Amino acid sequence: MKIRELAQHWEENAKGRLTKTEYAIHLDVESAARLAAIAEMYPKRQTEELLGELIGAALEELEASFPYIKGQQVVATDEEGDPLYEDVGPTPRFLTLSRRYLHDYLHDMSASSDEQKH
Incomplete structure (x- = not known):
């Protein structure tokens, strides 16, 4: 999924399979502010779901950029x-x-x- 497709995906409120592995991350202030803005814009999604989908989309784009x-x-x-x-x-x-x-x-x-x- 491309980054630009995430907003539509969030609107549709789809869910995927999740691992039991959890990751704790610290965000820089600007990224935290952007994430808070996205979470407010898409209140049907948990912040953790948004982070997971953003990371997934970023990994797809990273792979394509190799x-x-x-x-x-x-x-x-x-x-x-x-x-x-x-x-x-x-x-x-x-x-x-x-x-x-x-x-x-x-x-x-x-x-x-x-x-x-x-």
């Missing part, structure tokens, strides 16, 4: 037959680590859900 760095290995060819080279920049590592942590979180959530059923 530079492509052309490697040596050809991994595919395009429709014109030209070689496409592996990305040796930060994106592949970020995606691999993100998938690993997602798997771990989903596994923990599943195990927790199974424990509650018994």
Whole structure:
């Protein structure tokens, strides 16, 4: 989700899956003031929900901003037959680590859900 899409998302009051992991953060005064303004503008959303969604959108934009760095290995060819080279920049590592942590979180959530059923 893009930052510019968050306001509409907040208006619709959607909710996503949450981990049990909690994070405590200190904001600079300007960021705290902006967050308070957003919380007042969208009172249906808890401040923690707003923070989570802002962080999620920022992470998506950060991932999109990582530079492509052309490697040596050809991994595919395009429709014109030209070689496409592996990305040796930060994106592949970020995606691999993100998938690993997602798997771990989903596994923990599943195990927790199974424990509650018994």
